[in-house]
Amino acid sequence: MYREALAFSLREHRSEAEVSLVGSDDLVAEVERTGAHLVVANEVPHAAREAAFWIEVSKARSGESLGAEISADGYSRSVRDFHVKHLLEALDRAEEELVSETASQDEAVTPGPENGGPDEGLR
Amino acid sequence: MTPVRIVLADDHTMFREGMASVLASRGDVEVVGQGPHGIAAVDLVERHKPDVVITQVEHHPRRAEEILSAMRSASPKSRIVVLTMFDNLHYVRTLSRLGINAYVHKSSSVEELLATVSALSRNPEGDNVVVSMPRGSLEQIGDGHESALSDRELEVLVLVARGFSNRQVARDLHLSEATVKRHLANIYEKIGVGSRSDAVRTALAEQWIGFHEVVSADSDSPDGSGGRSL
Numbered sequence: 252m253y254r255e256a257l258a259f260s261l262r263e264h265r266s267e268a269e270v271s272l273v274g275s276d277d278l279v280a281e282v283e284r285t286g287a288h289l290v291v292a293n294e295v296p297h298a299a300r301e302a303a304f305w306i307e308v309s310k311a312r313s314g315e316s317l318g319a320e321i322s323a324d325g326y327s328r329s330v331r332d333f334h335v336k337h338l339l340e341a342l343d344r345a346e347e348e349l350v351s352e353t354a355s356q357d358e359a360v361t362p363g364p365e366n367g368g369p370d371e372g373l374r
Numbered sequence: 375m376t377p378v379r380i381v382l383a384d385d386h387t388m389f390r391e392g393m394a395s396v397l398a399s400r401g402d403v404e405v406v407g408q409g410p411h412g413i414a415a416v417d418l419v420e421r422h423k424p425d426v427v428i429t430q431v432e433h434h435p436r437r438a439e440e441i442l443s444a445m446r447s448a449s450p451k452s453r454i455v456v457l458t459m460f461d462n463l464h465y466v467r468t469l470s471r472l473g474i475n476a477y478v479h480k481s482s483s484v485e486e487l488l489a490t491v492s493a494l495s496r497n498p499e500g501d502n503v504v505v506s507m508p509r510g511s512l513e514q515i516g517d518g519h520e521s522a523l524s525d526r527e528l529e530v531l532v533l534v535a536r537g538f539s540n541r542q543v544a545r546d547l548h549l550s551e552a553t554v555k556r557h558l559a560n561i562y563e564k565i566g567v568g569s570r571s572d573a574v575r576t577a578l579a580e581q582w583i584g585f586h587e588v589v590s591a592d593s594d595s596p597d598g599s600g601g602r603s604l
Contacts, residue, residue, distance in 0.1 A: 255484045256392025263395050308388075311459060311480070317386040333388040335395075 253311060257291060260335045265342055288345040289323075291338065304345045308333060323348075377404040378495040381422055383415030383429040384457065393428075396484055403491065412441060420448035425498070426491050428455045431469065436566075442472045453494040455504075457487070461511040465522075467580075476504035479511075522564040528583060530557045535574040535588040 258270045273281045279298045282290055287303050295305040304323040311317055319333040323344040330337050380397055382405055384390040394405045407418035411430040419427055427445060431438040445454060455476040456469055466477050476490045486506045493504055505512075523531065526547075533543045540558070544551045558570070567573050577583045 252393075252480050252482060252484055252487065253386075253389055256389050256396060259396045259399070259484075260388075260392040263399070311386055311389070315385075317388055319388075333386075335388055335391040338388065 257338065260338065261342065264335070264339055268342060288349055289342050304341055304348070306338065306341055375402060377402050378426055378491060379404050379406045379422065379424045380491065381406060381415065381418045381424040381427045381429075381452075382408040383411040383418065383427065385410045385430060393484075393487075397488075397491075400488065403488075413444075416441060416444040416448055419445045419452060423449045424452050425495055426453045426455060428457055428487070428491070430458060431456050438469065439472050442469075442474065446473060451498070453498065455487075455490060455494065461507050463511060466505065466507070470503050474503065475500075477507065478504075479507040481508055482506040523561060523577070523582060527557050527561050527564075528577070530554060531561060531573060531577050532583050532588060534558070534570050535578070535583060 254272055258272055261268055261270050269285075271281055271285060271287070275292065275294065278290070278292060279296050281287070282299045282302050290299045290303045290305040291308060292299075292305075293308055293310055295307045299305060300322070306322075307320040309318040316332040318329065318331050319337065321328050321330065321337060321341050323341045326344060380403055382390055382394055382397065384393070390408055394408050397403045397405050406422040406424055409415060409418055412432075415427070415429055427449075429441075429445070431441060442454065445452065453475040454473070455478055456474050457478050457480060458465075459480050461479050461481075469477060475494055478487050478490055490504045490506060494500070529547060530543055533546055538546065540551050540554045543549070544554045547554070549557075558573070561573050562568060565573065565576050567576055574583075578588075
């Protein structure tokens with residue numbers, strides 16, 4: 252029920268985000284398959300940490316708030332009481348990174364003749 | 375159709391916010407209040423008099439009873455759905471006696487929770503308890519494992535009920551005193567009590583141990599002078 256609630260929040264607040272729900276056994280394969288930008292799990296495997304921004308949510312225990320470790324491209328923090336806003340902040344950072352990467356790739360493309368430049372393709 | 379008015383009480387903020395969104399997305403449901411569980415939730419129930427309360431509860435039976443009784447007093451017609459991570463049958467039974475209307479384990483799906491809310495709201499006078507919990511826990515019924523306690527823990531508890539000290543229990547069961555203390559600590563934790571007398575009272579009330587076990591060995595004196603068998 253936790254992951255369903257989390258996925259619903261993501262889809263509701265960031266409708267452009269594509270959300271996959273997978274079990275822990277399939278997590279790394281799914282990250283590789285989809286090229287996920289953000290992984291949220293109770294335990295984020297090393298391979299997934301290398302590939303994406305991640306949030307490691309503590310296992311839910313009664314009588315304790317739900318904490319989380321968030322790592323988003325050098326922006327890392329621990330929160331003792333994990334809110335949807337923390338989730339969205341991490342997702343937004345992932346999106347910023349994606350936009351930034353895309354812009355860098357665009358800049359790396361030398362304009363062709365139709366754009367007023369020599370037809371040299373990629374530098 | 376009038377929407378089902380819900381108060382949602384859970385300490386896990388992300389989960390609560392997500393569930394509130396899920397519920398609010400349904401046209402037939404209105405989340406009129408949400409917040410942590412406990413006294414704050416009682417205030418919400420008092421203020422909104424919802425059709426359904428979805429709430430986490432304390433594992434400690436006495437504290438759970440305090441909160442649930444307060445909710446009942448605040449809004450007698452509200453139907454109470456307990457949303458919990460505990461799948462202990464003893465706990466289910468205890469909560470049932472406290473008058474809850476549904477027990478939904480958090481491993482259940484959102485759809486199962488929604489179906490529970492729907493069932494309760496359609497039948498506001500119904501007296502059955504809706505239970506959604508892991509199959510494995512339900513399958514323990516009838517296997518003689520209703521008690522959360524191990525056989526050894528029950529042995530310790532019977533002797534405690536007879537008035538034995540830890541040292542006397544240790545001698546009787548051929549254990550170290552430290553082991554007896556550990557068993558007692560586990561017993562307290564499992565059944566949510568804080569003292570020997572509460573543990574004995576709960577075990578007798580739940581019929582995990584019988585009065586005959588306690589009184590039939592009256593020759594079995596705490597000073598170890600008499601023989602006994604459990």
